Amino acid sequence: GESVGLHLPTLSVQEGDNSIINCAYSNSASDYFIWYKQESGKGPQFIIDIRSNMDKRQGQRVTVLLNKTVKHLSLQIAATQPGDSAVYFCAGLYGQNFVFGPGTRLSVLP
Amino acid sequence: SQTIHQWPATLVQPVGSPLSLECTVEGTSNPNLYWYRQAAGRGLQLLFYSVGIGQISSEVPQNLSASRPQDRQFILSSKKLLLSDSGFYLCAWNRDSNQPQHFGDGTRLSIL
Numbered sequence A: 001g002e003s004v005g006l007h008l009p010t011l012s013v014q015e016g017d018n019s020i021i022n023c024a025y026s027n028s029a030s031d032y033f034i035w036y037k038q039e040s041g042k043g044p045q046f047i048i049d050i051r052s053n054m055d056k057r058q059g060q061r062v063t064v065l066l067n068k069t070v071k072h073l074s075l076q077i078a079a080t081q082p083g084d085s086a087v088y089f090c091a092g093l094y095g096q097n098f099v100f101g102p103g104t105r106l107s108v109l110p
Numbered sequence B: 001s002q003t004i005h006q007w008p009a010t011l012v013q014p015v016g017s018p019l020s021l022e023c024t025v026e027g028t029s030n031p032n033l034y035w036y037r038q039a040a041g042r043g044l045q046l047l048f049y050s051v052g053i054g055q056i057s058s059e060v061p062q063n064l065s066a067s068r069p070q071d072r073q074f075i076l077s078s079k080k081l082l083l084s085d086s087g088f089y090l091c092a093w094n095r096d097s098n099q100p101q102h103f104g105d106g107t108r109l110s111i112l
Helices: none
Strands: A004-007 A010-016 A017-023 A032-038 A045-051 A054-060 A064-069 A073-076 A086-094 A098-099 A104-110 B004-006 B009-012 B018-024 B030-039 B045-052 B057-059 B065-070 B073-078 B087-094 B108-112
Touching: A010 A017, A017 A032, A017 A104, A032 A064, A032 A073, A045 A054, A073 A086, A073 B073, A086 B057, A098 B009, A098 B045, B004 B087, B018 B030, B018 B045, B018 B087, B018 B108, B030 B073, B045 B065, B045 B073, B057 B065, B073 B087, B073 B108
Parallel strands: A010 A104, B009 B108
Antiparallel strands: A004 A017, A017 A073, A032 A045, A032 A086, A054 A064, A064 A073, A086 A098, A086 A104, B004 B018, B018 B073, B030 B045, B030 B087, B045 B057, B065 B073, B087 B108
């Protein structure tokens, strides 16, 4: 079946640095990917999405890059802030449903 | 704007007792609705989804069932809870299957 996974379960970055969170997917049949942020005790929050006809998409302080050749997706957060501390996970749409990765816990160090 | 509500936020139940978790969506009509279970260190597991009133699709065989009695109401139930039903349950909605899903804040279910 399809799988979506992240490379690192945890990531620590210094406040003000840029963060890069990676995700790999197994099946190239997905043409739509989403990044979510989940804070402790809360539900996942939509951050940014990208469709397979794009390589890059930018939001406010966040950029998503899609490399279809190697089936890799990344989320870049610029000037990481303490409020960015959370679990981040990617999801890919297969058929009518999304497959979610297990998440990377981002810790922002003062 | 659209909002999604789940309750209760936490629940402690004895083994063998029944379960009813409720999810409602406001500000939209005919949403797709989803129930997920989230285990630590693993991706969200889709349990049920619904594209309309009375229409339920089950993704995994289990001790749980779902119902959609009204357009914007989705209920997760069990007649007899097992220890393995403990977990964090999330409800989500979207307008179309190829649109982002929006999640509630979940229910932490503990079975004793």
